[in-house]
Structures are given as structure tokens and as C-alpha cells.
Amino acid sequence: MNFKNKELVVEFLGFLFLVAQCLCMVEGEIHFYDFVLREKNFTKMCNTESMLVANGSLPGPVIQVHKGDTVYVNVHNEGDYGVTVHWHGIMQPRNPWSDGPEYITQCPIEPGSNFTYEIIFSTEEGTLWWHAHSDWTRASVHGAIIILPTRGSTYPFPKPDEEEIVVLGSLYSGNLNAMLDADIRTGTDLPHSIAYTINGEPGDLCDCSKETTYRWMVDQGKTYLLRVVNAVVAADIFFAISQHNLTVVGMDGHYTKPITTSYITISPGQTMDLLLTANQSLGQYYMAARQFWSQSIQVSDFNQFNTTAILQYRGNYTIPSSPSFPKTLPLYKDVQSALKFTTRLRSLASKEHPINVPLNITTKMFITLSMNDLECRNTTCTAKEGENILAAGLNNISWSNPGIDILLAYYRNISGVYTTDFPDNPPSFFNFTGEDLPTSIALTELGTKVKVLNYNEAVEVVFQGTNLMAGAGIHPMHLHGYSFYVVGIGLGNFENETDPKGFNLVDPPEVNTFEVPKNGWLALRFIANNPGVWFWHCHLDRHMTWGMAGVFIVKNGDTVETSIRQPPAYLPSCRVPTRPRLQMSDGFEGKANESSFILLH
Numbered sequence: 001m002n003f004k005n006k007e008l009v010v011e012f013l014g015f016l017f018l019v020a021q022c023l024c025m026v027e028g029e030i031h032f033y034d035f036v037l038r039e040k041n042f043t044k045m046c047n048t049e050s051m052l053v054a055n056g057s058l059p060g061p062v063i064q065v066h067k068g069d070t071v072y073v074n075v076h077n078e079g080d081y082g083v084t085v086h087w088h089g090i091m092q093p094r095n096p097w098s099d100g101p102e103y104i105t106q107c108p109i110e111p112g113s114n115f116t117y118e119i120i121f122s123t124e125e126g127t128l129w130w131h132a133h134s135d136w137t138r139a140s141v142h143g144a145i146i147i148l149p150t151r152g153s154t155y156p157f158p159k160p161d162e163e164e165i166v167v168l169g170s171l172y173s174g175n176l177n178a179m180l181d182a183d184i185r186t187g188t189d190l191p192h193s194i195a196y197t198i199n200g201e202p203g204d205l206c207d208c209s210k211e212t213t214y215r216w217m218v219d220q221g222k223t224y225l226l227r228v229v230n231a232v233v234a235a236d237i238f239f240a241i242s243q244h245n246l247t248v249v250g251m252d253g254h255y256t257k258p259i260t261t262s263y264i265t266i267s268p269g270q271t272m273d274l275l276l277t278a279n280q281s282l283g284q285y286y287m288a289a290r291q292f293w294s295q296s297i298q299v300s301d302f303n304q305f306n307t308t309a310i311l312q313y314r315g316n317y318t319i320p321s322s323p324s325f326p327k328t329l330p331l332y333k334d335v336q337s338a339l340k341f342t343t344r345l346r347s348l349a350s351k352e353h354p355i356n357v358p359l360n361i362t363t364k365m366f367i368t369l370s371m372n373d374l375e376c377r378n379t380t381c382t383a384k385e386g387e388n389i390l391a392a393g394l395n396n397i398s399w400s401n402p403g404i405d406i407l408l409a410y411y412r413n414i415s416g417v418y419t420t421d422f423p424d425n426p427p428s429f430f431n432f433t434g435e436d437l438p439t440s441i442a443l444t445e446l447g448t449k450v451k452v453l454n455y456n457e458a459v460e461v462v463f464q465g466t467n468l469m470a471g472a473g474i475h476p477m478h479l480h481g482y483s484f485y486v487v488g489i490g491l492g493n494f495e496n497e498t499d500p501k502g503f504n505l506v507d508p509p510e511v512n513t514f515e516v517p518k519n520g521w522l523a524l525r526f527i528a529n530n531p532g533v534w535f536w537h538c539h540l541d542r543h544m545t546w547g548m549a550g551v552f553i554v555k556n557g558d559t560v561e562t563s564i565r566q567p568p569a570y571l572p573s574c575r576v577p578t579r580p581r582l583q584m585s586d587g588f589e590g591k592a593n594e595s596s597f598i599l600l601h
């Protein structure tokens, strides 16, 4: 080989290296996972219950990737009913086909069949999670997703010595989805959990649970990155670790300015990255969590269980008879502590992790969140003639799932599945947060109304909590397909002339779920640059099931790169009737009626 050729070879290798690097940066790595969903008996709280779980574990398997990777998850449904899985907080650019909410982007994966999700990681970095998005199956089908910085880069904080995952969950007694179906049809209250869990275990303070309490072994002097997921079905949670402060460095797959705190408030759907320095004396310390109850303070029969796990120092020492309990864990109704924590959160907004808050808003929406009454007679419910049933709504519309998914109807131009008249404003203005609001205006109607957004629209949404039915409480609102900036939070009624003056456009937190405070409002902004069909809803599943949900259809841009991708070759069928749920009895004609509108039972 002469000199010249050698040079060429070197040049060619260099070129290959560059190509590889570019591909790597653009495409990341590809991973394959198989999730097998199957019923399994678990004995917890002196009670044996069969639950659908992924690969036999509760919580389910962890997915670990680097930023920019792609993951294929082949979900095998070996359970008894249809299921879908959602990849919470992952934007899935141009790929709503793999987002997962049932009847929004797909029909359920039938028992005995499988479906492969293609999960495209783009700007997310930190901790997110996956969960079932059909019925309340997510109570037992969920797990963490770890997104490490791109290969060759690192965290925007000193590298922790080790990492740990804490998944907060909730336990139910009985066949949860069967109870849910019955309650939906009769229009009564939906099921309540019997305990909360840390990594699947209720912990020492609950009956029959001491032997299985989760233990986290630490070494004195080390710093840990604690990845916390709130997978609870329907409750905000306070969490603290005895005698250890926590430093929040990330949330919902985005970095935050570090804040040191002795407890966190975390809504269902949210994830947080916390640093913990194990520098206390050798011993055992409880990590504990309990519900933050924001509804009527007169109510006392909500789930008041304290779930615990043990942080245990390794070493040769006499273990105390009982670990210490965190004194800093707020009590159930401590609205002040909840708000004090959530209003401290800020984006990191650094040169390496910039933010891009839309300033020139082109679509403004003002959306009321309400508990409502619904007339039974116009739905498939079985309450007595003339009776009203419980419901919830957005701008006085209570979301009703159609019989085939909205995405397919939109993509294939199938009419009669949804309408595009979701209103930008509530039908009437009143003192939203007033006391003793008339019950007459609490009546709502079912609807499958979507809001259509043009590609690249700069959107501002103000969510206004209401006290209709004396049902004021927090609502952790979650948007699929996007992260959004929380530019404002306030109590009382939103004042559209004065409140915007106080918006944080400098370092607002970038999240996918954020709670609207009780009798308050939340202002958020995002650029509609991800074409697709995207569900948004309260992440308290009680409220979502009652209809506190909506859909954005974001239209394609002008190019292929700004348009929805081709659908996968196979999508679960909508023809097979799945599980019964509340529908409009005389709603849409045609296509929707042919399929799973039919009630099985």
C-alpha cells in the first residue's frame, strides 16, 4: 500500500467515523424489549388479589436508554381483556401511532395478541415512565424509564455515585376493572385504593406488610440520584426521607434549577430526579409517603395510609428497634406545603439546556375544570329513570371515548367519530371558585369534541379550577405528545388583564403534567410542532374516567418531516368488542356504531 492510498484509507475511515457519529447523534441506539402481560396473584395487606402485571413484577421492568435512542417494545397481552400501553412524557415526534391511549390513538391489544410500540426518544432526559392506558389497568401495569444523557455527555450536576428508583403506587381490593365498570354503569363513586406502596410494598406501618418492606441499602458518604415516579392511580403524594434533605434537579424528563427541600409534592403522572447525600449517622431511616388530600376538608374517609420503605446504611452497627419517621412529611390537608413546593420549581434554562417559551401566542384557550352531574337517560348507564350520575368536564363537555380511535378516524378521514368543535372558552362565566354554586349549572353533556391546531401554532392554555358541586380540588393536567411550560399559577379566578403580567417567561418549569391548584388556575404554553392526535386529561384517573379529558389534533406542516409518519403495518383491530363503558346511547351514527359500541355484558 503506497502512501497516497494510506491517506485515502485514513480519510475514508474518518468519513465513516463522521457518518457513524452523525447517525448516532440523529438516530441514537436501538433497543428491543418484550413485555408479557399476565395475571398473577399477589398477597399484600393480608389479602390475595390477582393483578395484571408485566413480566410478573410490580412495578414492571425498567427501560433504560440514552437520550435520542429508539426502543421497540413488543407487548404480549396474555391477560383476559384488551390493554394498551402509554410511554408517559415521551413526545414521540410525528409518531402518535405508538402513544397508546385507548380509543384515542389505537384500539386495545386483544387478549392472546401482541403489538409492538416504537418509542422515539428526542429531547427528554432524566426519568419518565410507562403505564397501561386502558381502564385502570395502570394500577398494576407500569414501570420506570431512565433516560441517560447522550453518550459522551453528562448530567448538569456532579455525577452521583449510584442511582435508585422509587415508584409510588396504589393498591386496590377486588377486581379493579370489574368494580370500575360496575360503578361507571350505575354512575356511583369510583373505587378507592386501600393503601399506597413504595416499589410495590405498603411497608412496616401497614397490616401484614412488615416482612416485605422495601429496603434501600446505602453507603455512608455517597451521593445518590433518586428517580421518583408517581404511578398512583388517583392521588397527589407527599414524600420525604427522615433526616435527609432532597435536592430536586429534574422533573418530567427535563432539568430544573436545584432546589433543596425536606419533602416533595408529586402528582400522579409526574416524575422527579432528586439528589440525596447519605451523610447521616449509620442507621435506618424511613422514606414515607401519604396522600395530599385537596378536596372537601370535611371528608375524612379517604385513604390515609402511610406507606414506608427503609433507607438503611451499610456497616457494622446496632440496628435501632424502629427507624425514624420523617417529621417533615406534610399532613394530608396541608395545602400550603403542597403549593409552597410546586411554586418553587424552575427550569434549569442554561446554555446547555436552553428553553424556548413561546412569546407570540396565536391560539389562546381558557378551559374550566369541573365536577358535574350528567343525566343518565341519554347514556348507557343503568341508574334509575330521571337520576343524575357523577361526571366531570372541561368547558362543560364530558369526554366520551368513541368506538374506533380518533387517530385512525382522522388519518383515514372517517366521519362520524368525533367533532371539531371543542370550544376555546367556557359557555358561561360565573364566579368559578365561588361557594354554593347553583346545581343547575353543574349539569354537563357527553361529547367527543376535539380542538384542531395548525402546525407550529403558539398555544396558551389557562386551566381554571371550579367549585361546581362543591367539588373543588387539585387537577394534575397531563398533555400527550408535548412538554409544556408552566408560565403561571394562581389562586381564585384568573384575571385575564392582570395575571398575565406576572407570567414567568424566563425559566418556567418544562413538564408534561402539572397540577391546577384547588380553586385556582394554571397557565401553560407550548408550540404545536408535533403533528398528531394527542390526548390531554386530568391524571387523577377518577376525573379522567368521569370525562375530564380532551384531544388536540395537530395538523401536518408543509413537508414530510413535519407530517405524521406512516402507520405501522399492523394496528389492533377496533372490530372486536372490548369492555363496556359509558357511551352516548344515541350519539354518532355509522362507523363507530358498527364496532365496539356494543356492550358485552
Ligand SMILES: *[C@@H]1O[C@H](CO)[C@@H](O)[C@H](O)[C@H]1NC(C)=O
Pocket: 033, 034, 035, 036, 055, 061, 062
Ligand atoms: C419479559 O419476559 C419475556 C418472556 O419471559 C422475556 O423474553 C423478556 O426478556 C422479559 N422482558 C424484560 C424487560 O425483562
Ligand SMILES: *[C@@H]1O[C@H](CO)[C@@H](O)[C@H](O)[C@H]1NC(C)=O
Pocket: 039, 040, 041, 050
Ligand atoms: C390466584 O389464586 C386463586 C385462588 O387460589 C386461583 O383460583 C387463581 O387461579 C390464581 N390465579 C393465578 C393467576 O395464579
Ligand SMILES: *[C@@H]1O[C@H](CO)[C@@H](O)[C@H](O)[C@H]1NC(C)=O
Pocket: 074, 114, 115, 116, 570
Ligand atoms: C408479535 O410478536 C412476534 C414475535 O413474538 C413478532 O414477530 C410480531 O411482529 C409481533 N406482532 C406485532 C404486531 O407486533
Ligand SMILES: *[C@@H]1O[C@H](CO)[C@@H](O)[C@H](O)[C@H]1NC(C)=O
Pocket: 243, 244, 245, 260, 261, 262
Ligand atoms: C435541610 O435543609 C434545611 C434548610 O436548608 C436545614 O435547616 C436542615 O438542617 C437540613 N437538614 C438536613 C438533615 O440536612
Ligand SMILES: *[C@@H]1O[C@H](CO)[C@@H](O)[C@H](O)[C@H]1NC(C)=O
Pocket: 277, 279, 280
Ligand atoms: C449532608 O449533605 C447535605 C447536602 O450536601 C449538606 O447540606 C448537609 O450539611 C450535610 N450534613 C452533614 C451532617 O454533613
Ligand SMILES: *[C@@H]1O[C@H](CO)[C@@H](O)[C@H](O)[C@H]1NC(C)=O
Pocket: 304, 305, 306
Ligand atoms: C399516618 O400518619 C399520621 C401522622 O403520623 C397519623 O396521624 C395517621 O393516623 C397515620 N395513618 C394511619 C392509617 O395509620
Ligand SMILES: *[C@@H]1O[C@H](CO)[C@@H](O)[C@H](O)[C@H]1NC(C)=O
Pocket: 316, 317
Ligand atoms: C462489629 O463491631 C463489633 C464491636 O464494635 C466488633 O466486635 C465486631 O467484630 C465487628 N464485626 C465485624 C464483622 O466487623
Ligand SMILES: *[C@@H]1O[C@H](CO)[C@@H](O)[C@H](O)[C@H]1NC(C)=O
Pocket: 360, 362
Ligand atoms: C406573531 O405571530 C403572527 C401570526 O403568526 C404574526 O403575524 C406576527 O408578525 C407575529 N408577531 C411577532 C412580534 O413576532
Ligand SMILES: *[C@@H]1O[C@H](CO)[C@@H](O)[C@H](O)[C@H]1NC(C)=O
Pocket: 375, 377, 378, 445
Ligand atoms: C336526551 O335525549 C332526548 C331524546 O331522547 C333529547 O330530547 C334531549 O335533548 C337529550 N338531553 C340531553 C341533555 O342531551
Ligand SMILES: *[C@@H]1O[C@H](CO)[C@@H](O)[C@H](O)[C@H]1NC(C)=O
Pocket: 431, 433, 434, 435
Ligand atoms: C367568588 O367567590 C369567592 C368565594 O366565595 C369570594 O371570595 C369572591 O369574592 C367571589 N368573587 C366575586 C367576584 O364575586
Ligand SMILES: *[C@@H]1O[C@H](CO)[C@@H](O)[C@H](O)[C@H]1NC(C)=O
Pocket: 396, 427, 428, 440, 441, 442, 443, 444, 445
Ligand atoms: C352546561 O351545559 C348544560 C347542558 O347544556 C347546561 O344545563 C348547564 O347550565 C351548562 N353549565 C355551564 C356552567 O355553562
Ligand SMILES: *[C@@H]1O[C@H](CO)[C@@H](O)[C@H](O)[C@H]1NC(C)=O
Pocket: 429, 496, 497
Ligand atoms: C378578557 O376577557 C374578556 C371576556 O371575559 C374579553 O372581553 C377580553 O378581551 C379579555 N382580555 C384579554 C386581554 O384577553
Ligand SMILES: [Cu+2]
Pocket: 474, 475, 476, 538, 539, 540, 543, 544, 548
Ligand atoms: Cu382532576
